[in-house]
Amino acid sequence: LFATTSFTKENARSVFPSFDEPNKKAQFVIRLIYPEGYTAISNEKRVSIEDVGNGYFLDTFKKTRNMSTYLVAFTISQFMHTEKFGLHQIFARPQVINEGKADYALGRMSELLKSVEDYFDIKGTFSKITHVVVPDKYMQMEASENWGHITYNEKTLLFSNTTSSSLNVQTIVTSILHELIHQWFGNLVTPSTWEYLWLSEGFATYLQFRIGDLIEPSWQLLDQFQTTVMERAFEGETTFYGTALNDDYQQQWVPYLKGSSIVRMLEHSLTPDIFRKGIQNYLQKNQDGVVKPLDLYKALQTPIENNSYLLGGNTVADIMETWDSSLSYPYINVTRDYETGRVTFTQGTFTPHITFQPDKKHVWYIPINYVFNAATDTEFANTTADFWLIKETFLLNTSVTDGWLIVNKQFSGYYRVMYDLENWNRLITFLKSPKFQAMHVLNRAQLINDAFDFAKRGSLNYTIPLDLSTYLSRERHYVAFASFFNAIELLNRCLSTSKVYPTFKSYILNLLSNITSYLGYDENANDTHLDKLNRANVLNWLCKLGDVQCGETALEKLRSWMKNESKVIAPNLQEPLLCGAIRAGNEEEWNFLFEKLKVEDNSIMRSRMLNALSCSEKDHIINKFLDEIVNGTTMKNNERLSATISILESGNVGLRIGTDYVQEHFRTFWKMEKSETILNVIGNRITTAEEYNKFVAFKSKYVGVHMAFRPGMSFARININWLNNYLSEVEDWLDTNVK
Template sequence: MDTLYKCYFVTVFFQLAYSQVFDTELLARSTVAKSRANNVNYRLPSSIIPLKYDITLEPNFNTDTFSGMSSIEINAVEEANTITLHAYQLTINESLIEVLDANGNSTKVTGVTESDIADQQFYIINLESALQPNQNYTLVFGGFTGILNNDLDGFYLAKYNDVNGNERKLAITQFEPTGARRAFPCFDEPHLKATFQLRLVRPINYTSEANTPLEISARIAEDKFLDEFQETLPMSSYLVAFIISDLNYTKKLHRQRILARPKEIEDGRADFPLDQANQVLRALENFTGIAFALPKMDEVAVPEGYFSAGAMENWGLVTYRELSLLYYNESTTETRLESITSIISHEYGHQWFGDLVSPLWWKYIWLNEGFATYFEFYITGVVHEDWEMMDQFVIRNVHSAMSSDQTLSTRIMNQDAGSPSEISSLFDVIAYNKAGAVIRTMETFLSTPVFKSGLNKYLTKKRYSAAQPSDLYSALQEAADEAGLNLNVSKIMTTWDSTPGVPLVTVTRNYDSGSVTFTQNRFIATNPNYTSDELWYIPITYSTKSKADFNDLTTDIWLTTATASENLGLSASDWLLVNKKQRGYYRVNYDESNWKLIIDYLNRDNFENIPITNRAQLIDDALTLARSGRVNYRTVFELLNYLSRETHYVPLYALFNNFDYLRRLVQHSTISQMFQDHFVTLLENVYNKLKVEESANDSHCDKRNRPNVINSICLLGSAACRNDTLTLLRRWRSTGTNLLPVTAEQQILCGALRNGFEDDWNFVYNQFLSSQDSTRRTRYIAALACSENPDLITRFLNQALNDGSPLAVYRARILTDVYSSGNVGLRTLLDYIKSNLTQIAEARISVSALLAAVANYLNTEEQIKELQDLKTAYPAYGTAIDNAISRVESNVRTANLYLPAIESFYIGSDSSSALITSGRPQAFICIAISFILAMLAL
């Protein structure tokens, strides 16, 4: 199970861990639909449903185990001779199982069976006489025990060291999707809602928290208390949560508190998130029109290393990674600041979408995660109006969804799943990002007021219950009908939730008649000629030069067939731009003439008449379409020329998100220097606006833009950037005070060390040694890798491979940082591999993963020869080197295909074909990070 995709916040986590521009490539790996493993039935029989659980649990911190007892009120829907429920890794005392009818009469248990299918996790109780339909019974488990495991799943053990260095233990839960059965026997399916009455036994110096408020606390022994919590509302088992710990908490703000390590509370790390949580909850109540259902809300910052996801939306007791929630004044970047509010918005969105109304089955997990992703941006934008969150939604959610959803193997939104591992695999980019983007499309064609009204109806009707997409669509239909909209919501939305992939709308114009033809196809990145029968109901919106209105988002044309034409009466000089503000989940391509009209406008006229989201759309679509052979790179470079006028974060993000691919394509060619000089020129305007230090006039997006700009323009060789950053580093060196803006600290140091001297490098290295902050330490590591002095890089690599060095634990990251830092780093690493491949393997680095990752940066015949020589020198790694050679050969073909068009842009020759219509460009997926993940898997 890839726990990173469990109910949480994909983009934020990766942005915290790695640079922003990698995230869309990263997510691609999660989209492959898992095939059904076998024909095992993983669903419980429908004969019995739970009504109420009464559970008592006691952890034992000496033995790291727990014991418990429970009773479950059940209803027999049908006559049943057996009761089947879930239990996993529990030792249940069979002799203490009882089944009682409403009068207290016992039905004899003749035996129990534990499913011998490992991942079915069924516990079957066989009865002498059948339970009767429509009768209630009480199922009693008089005793069971389990392990406080180290898997960060179920009821598990966590630890931290207190300020005196003493180890402290705590017991905590993570149940989504199938962990509740590891804590107590239960009907562990999301639609089987019941109420939960929980009792926890805790040591005297600990506290306990659960979904509901503590009701009674009683001392039951010298050193123990029994805490009893209020009975919950009807809820799914995966949302039950509790914690027994000596964490401390903030004072209550309205009905909310944050629990964290006592030192973190004392230092005020929870104050900012608590304030944000308060605003977020209010904003969600306003949006949904439905008050938060519970009397209290606790948020837990789980000590680092003891939480597998980013956060989990347990009803009334949300858990987070400590680093995802707490605020560190001295090291919290603007990105992290935004992510704190965003992650709270995501988890609080679930309190309605997931907790109040739960999915009927995991197949519909997008009803949880899609809405939570939407709120992650939307509600953060309500709390911080100046953060431009719904514009950021386009670049950080829609574009990342599309980049993952453009393969043949991508799954549909309503993908079914059975086994626990299949269920876990559904927590992916489709459930989060794509569903979020499709929900935004739906909001747009319905209009926001109708959308809100429909959601209110849906939540009201399905509260304390479980829902499927048709429930959502019928509520939205009701709202649409009330507003007089002539739409069939279900018919439209079924094409989106049950069709795999992302549509490409191709726009071709007749410049004589003024008519326009729209054609839809599924967009497959590796096959420009892909055709199939898939059809979506696509809401086409468009704007033109003569009527540049991007604010009216009413659907202009519903494209429901493969192709449709309409006479828009456009003059031949008028551009046409489709998909206003990129609200629709689809890409757009144009005929060459229309591309030229748009490009001319961007380069000559008031380009700001086209909104930032559409400028980002044009960049992302053009670069993606070129990479897949559908648009000539020369056209794309002409479009990118307008960037000399661009300063806004949103369109530039679309460039930087695609830039690494472009740079790799060009970096070993004869036009490499021209390319670098050109992009330095294009980025000078924004660089001169932002510079390297923060200014009082900075917007939130300026602060987010600066690190990206510095990173790219310094890498490309800008003397101004390299000098400015080095000046700041030397100021730090001379004054002894670090005044670098924390949001761009890594990029500034990286830029500075490109041309810096050995003393500068040593200074940053010493900062790495002396820093206690893990986030800062990784920033300094990344900066050290930017040096363009091969001797320093070689020394860096030698140290990284030395087990006794403080750099040893960062080994995989350092190798990645070096080859991705630019040509010098790549060249130095290649030479290093030639001399040291055996030592690299002995340092427990996967040679095949390393070579596969490096190969993505290579695309010349000379480099193939180098790898062949490497194979001669190291025959033991022949297979790994052969695989790398195949990758480079593919890259050479890609370069041969696309470089002529780029060369023609720079050199002016006309040798390129107008449009490339064949070829399978190398996907270049996930390079740097897949390597790190491969390392970690060792």
């Protein structure tokens, strides 16, 4: 038994009377009464304990420093704790502590805190930092940054040699960093209202990558930011069009993903040194206070006064005020004159259907940098602006008429770039050459991401992104493949019911042939961190697309585990290969894994097992699993929803059976927390008019919740419209280029 708090945004008022807004700060003395056998924790150290009789105790804690109400925190539990390591101590379930699963995180915390203090040049004033680990079923979010009392769910913080992958280890480090950074951004210096949440979350999200890169350079976290955060931000802009940074009612992804992407653009524009001095100035001037965006802009302006050329004579405020309250994001249309060398840059605002007309209502201040015909990727190193595009159109006079042009080096600016057709073709020719690595990997990934995105809106024929993607047969870098996998999700979904799907699968499998040979199916001593992440991604797609070797290898590894308990699949390979084995296997393999699930306690391993059990393509097995989700006792309540979604997303068989089952038992599924997600997933997988009509009929039976169907119906229409408009383009290319 335990009780813990999470007061963001407005829950403190339900526990104690308060002006429960972030711009109101106070010092708090917390006093907690609890029964014998329990422990009380709060933001500060305990200063006294008193036996108040009848088996109860009263703890009084040291007065906190000035802080907002949402940061007040306490936990009363029967958790055990680790030994103290510097300022740090971890509380968690006794089994977790006894098995040493908190030891890795504890061992990293002092080093991570020192790195944050060094970067900010402001030492923390903590009397202690307690890290409380809560079972996943009670905490859906990864972590919460309460001052001196940070809470995490188990999946985020715990480490096990048999289940923790390289990505899990990376998540432990970056999550701790994120919450420690919040002790400055958010706790010490607090946004004055929730509409400015990006001043806290945007910085914590970006700086977890920036400071993490200083600590673990081989992980290349700054490169990973592009596919992990920035591309997801663009996808959010597509799905939820019309969201500004400064908005009290924003989608949750906005302050985290969009906010951090714009913070990253600021750093690239100012240079890392000036950016760092600026945020040090910001924290120093505003500590213990509340801030608005203008306070940040003024602080960043101070160290740039002697380098005003970096901003083209504009101020930070001039620039950022075109970004922080504006809907969506910009794109740049780049047109070259191949006789004179002149380049025309035209800006516009992204809409779901780009027409490449200037936006008469809004002009962004956009940092433009570019490179012609780079001989090495070092020519992409300087990402400050060559000029600022502060009007609709700008003409750049150059003498370069040959070769290719790249705009937005290292994808440093939060905008997309559309080129004229000749430049696209020159870029494709270069990428297909042996010298393709002279282009920075982030720009190789950018070209994939931009081209597929423009194509799905009808702004670019699919011939361009598909031609461009063929260079990947030479590629080895994780970031480029991660960007590609993000980009082809739409095609894989929409083509899955078309007659061209087998050809599409052949196209992907052919592209992955060389990288599969390079990485192999087993880990080796020479693997880099990114190799391990890349192998997991590649094998996931191979098995998902029905690659015979992937299925056979996965099945062989699972059967080895079935025969010998010590031959458990390596953590980095568990997710793709367990799914691949169940997809290729029979009921015997499924039953083995299901029995393992019954006794598995580790939340990461349970998640992988549930996902794998969803991968079967046999009707009776899927129905059996759905019966277990609805009526069984094996799953925790929070797992039932994720298992249902995994079935629906596993492929056409899972979608067909899962949709019918959900309709038949809808009242049961509707009682699940966040059950509307199921309807969104079903809608997002619909690709035919017949499926859409069935979904509409399904909706008509439940008039009282019809609004919950709207996002799913919108997703379904997007898929069907895509097929009506672009299927022929993709079919023609596949027929011509795939043998």
